[in-house]
Amino acid sequence: MATQKVxxxxxxxxxINAVKSAFQxxxxxxxxxxxxxxxxxxxxxxxx
Numbered sequence: 001m002a003t004q005k006v007x008x009x010x011x012x013x014x015x016i017n018a019v020k021s022a023f024q025x026x027x028x029x030x031x032x033x034x035x036x037x038x039x040x041x042x043x044x045x046x047x048x
Contacts, residue, residue: 003031009039 008019016036023032 001031003033005033005035008036011038012035021025 006019008016008025010016017033020032020034023030023034
């Protein structure tokens with residue numbers, strides 16, 4: 001199977017790891033490449 005790229009609209013390591021874990025659990029036979037990117041947002045990086 002070809003490696004699938006998953007683009008995550010966050011650079012937050014906790015969010016990236018959560019996405020990795022979810023995809024690897026849901027699709028254990030599939031290979032993935034995970035890429036975090038920065039996107040414009042009016043939401044704070046961390047809640048107060």
